[in-house]
Amino acid sequence: MPILSTVLPWVLVILGAGAAAGSLWYLQRERKTRRATLDEVTRRLQETEKRLSAVLQLNRELASASDEKTLVEAALSVVSTVTESVGASFVPFDAWGQPMPAFTFGHIPPSTLESWGDHLLSPEVQSRCNQCHKLQALTGEECPLKQGPFSIALSVYCFPLIFAGHPLGIFNLYLPVGRSLSDDLRSFLESLFDEVSMAVESVRLHHQEVETLRTLHTLPSSRHDLVVNLTQHFDSIRNALHLEGILLQLRPLPDSRLSELRILSGNPEGMTPPGLVDQLVQNGLLSPPSTPQPIPGTALSWRAFPLLLPEGQNLGVILVFTHQPALLQRQELFFHTLAAQTAWILENERLTRSLEYLIIVQERSRLAREIHDGLAQTLAFLKMHSAQMQSALAQGDIHRLNALLQESKQVIAEAYQEIRQAIDNLRVQPDGGMQAWLRMLAESFEKNTGLPVQVDLPPETINILPEVQAQLVRITQEALNNVRKHAHASRVTICLREWCDQLIFEISDDGQGFDPEDLPTVAQHGLRGMRERAELIGADFQIISQPRRGATVRLLLPHHVLEAAS
The missing domain is CATH 3.30.565.10 (Histidine kinase-like ATPase, C-terminal domain)
Known part of the structure; x- marks a missing residue:
């Protein structure tokens, strides 16, 4: 019993010390676990904030970009910042899928960037990239893109830019050793590139629209074709009737593309005193004579036939130059008919051009309404949501932030479908x-x-x-x-x-x-x-x-x- 009474206190002390040590070890492990969890949550919040900032910056850039170059350079800058890449490039494709001059971005001298762009378009790179289906080359793996200006080991990730099944180009990211793209980050980048693809397609369509409007407004080829066809027609008539010349002169008209048009068959100006033809044109436009008129000092006479529409509008005049003192009755009837038909041809040409231009203008108005009522409203909604997400992020409200992100994702998906349908309709x-x-x-x-x-x-x-x-x-x-x-x-x-x-x-x-x-x-x-x-x-x-x-x-x-x- 004395021994037990002596040992028992020490046993109790040892057991207590063990329990205390165990509790301390558990508390330290729990502290480390919570700190690791807190660090992970902080890291995720920082990553989310970084991505959200990238989305907002990209949206601002896409909204203000007026051309494809500005748009792509902004996208390359934002993506490089998010991924901490050494560099990034974009090779655009034309309507036939052929590569066009590349865009490059990175902390590299300008001369090196230019040679890098040339390297991306080289036949070797294009041939091998066309056959590649991996869309990535990690450190140590062979890839022609790595043979550019980089002297360090790196990994390459490729992201095809496709809209409604049409390839627009391909983005390439160059990451240093130790950096890789997680599945989550890759999914985020794919969402960004979907947004970029819509913007690139919209810019290209806008460029095509502007060129179409400019072409329709000037229509130089149509006027040229009209002049050629009427000249050939007048040449045939002049040769068949043995006339010296036929001249068509239009009045000043509201349509600048036809106003004061002059078509001359033959060479009456070389057979008359200088300036006389212009004087005869003015007389013919003001008060065309009903009978042939001799031209003093020459063996020629001239006759004017007004270009009259059925409602009485006078578009101009046709002058006929001949050695005959008078035209036969059937020739008179023929030229009256020719003048009436020519007036109809010119008026139909004017109406056709006006209708084409009106259709294009109305199409632009319709597109403007659709953009205002659809895409603009969606962007306004997303802008409001972005502010709410920033507020939730600042408050650490992850649940609300996740709900807002899911709602924004759904809205973006619907907007993408609507824009895709609209562009498909135009195609x-x-x-x-x-x-x-x-x-x-x-x-x-x-x-x-x-x-x-x-x-x-x-x-x-x-x-x-x-x-x-x-x-x-x-x-x-x-x-x-x-x-x-x-x-x-x-x-x-x-x-x-x-x-x-x-x-x-x-x-x-x-x-x-x-x-x-x-x-x-x-x-x-x-x-x-x-x-x-x-x-x-x-x-x-x-x-x-x-x-x-x-x-x-x-x-x-x-x-x-x-x-x-x-």
């Missing part, structure tokens, strides 16, 4: 007339939405003027877009038929329908655009719908409108 260029257009639109709509589309078309081909057909196609695209966004339908029908000297065109769905008098503003813009297009081609536009009974867009186009347009 379609089928052959085979209206029927081919409608079948192609139906197939594209079924593919993008999963909704079945029934297309009812007459067995025989209906010939429709290109300018009328273009408007009908755009109306169809807008109607299908409304079905996709608002109808909640399970089936769509497109019908084109002829009835009682009318062309009837309908797009119907079995969706929730609506009250035409009670529509949201966005839907009203779409209907207004369709109505404006219908009025442009002289069609009667109707909307037939009731709540829970679907909707029908109907156009009635009389045949005489088509004939008048032609």
Whole structure:
């Protein structure tokens, strides 16, 4: 017992010390675990803040960029910052998939950057890159991109830029040893590049639109073709009737492309005193004589035939120079008919150009409305959400931040789908007339939405003027877009038929329908655009719908409108 009483206290002390040591070890381990967790959360917050800052910076750059060069250089800078890469490059592709001059970015001397761009376009690099499917080359792996200006070991990651199935180019990232792209970071970069692809495609389409408008406004080739055709026509008449010359002179007109146009066949100016032809033109424009007039000091006479339209408008005059003292009656009738036909040709040319220009201007207005009502509203929403995400990040509210990110992701996905559909609509260029257009639109709509589309078309081909057909196609695209966004339908029908000297065109769905008098503003813009297009081609536009009974867009186009347009 004395021994037990002596040993027991020491045993208790040892056990207590062990328990204390165990508790201290547990507390230290728990502290280390929590510190590691805190460090990880801090690292993730910093990474999230860094990525959010990159998204905001990229959005600002994309919104202000007016050309592809500025846009791509901004994207290269932002991506390089996020990934801490040594450098980055972008090789754009043209419409045929061929590489164009490369863009490069990195902390490298300008002369080295230029040689690097040349290296990226070399046949060896392009040949091997076209056959590569790995889209990355880690440290130690062979890759022609590594043979550029870099003297250090690195890894290469490639990101193809594709929009709606069309390759726009390829981004290349060059990371030093010890740096790699995690799956999460790669997914984030792919989202960024999706946004860049939309911006690049939009810039390219805008550039094409500007060039088209400039071409349509000047139309130098069309005027040249008109002059060549009329000159050849006048040459044939002059030779057949043994005339000395035929001169066409137009008055000053509102259309600068035809105003004061002069076409001369033969050489009456070389056979008359200087300046006399211009004087005769002025006389012919002011008060054309009804009989041939001799030209003093020459053996020539001249006769003026005004270019009159049926409503009486005088576009100009045709002067005929001849050695005959008078024209035969049938020649008089012939030149009166020639003047009337020439006036019709010139007026049709003017109206055609005006219609082409009007269509382009209206298309620009429609695109502006769609951008304002769609993309601009989405960007405004995302801007507001970005501010909310910054606030949540500053407060450390990860749950709210994650919810905001998920909501923004959904909005971006919907905007991407809408822009993709809009650009696809601008791309379609089928052959085979209206029927081919409608079948192609139906197939594209079924593919993008999963909704079945029934297309009812007459067995025989209906010939429709290109300018009328273009408007009908755009109306169809807008109607299908409304079905996709608002109808909640399970089936769509497109019908084109002829009835009682009318062309009837309908797009119907079995969706929730609506009250035409009670529509949201966005839907009203779409209907207004369709109505404006219908009025442009002289069609009667109707909307037939009731709540829970679907909707029908109907156009009635009389045949005489088509004939008048032609």
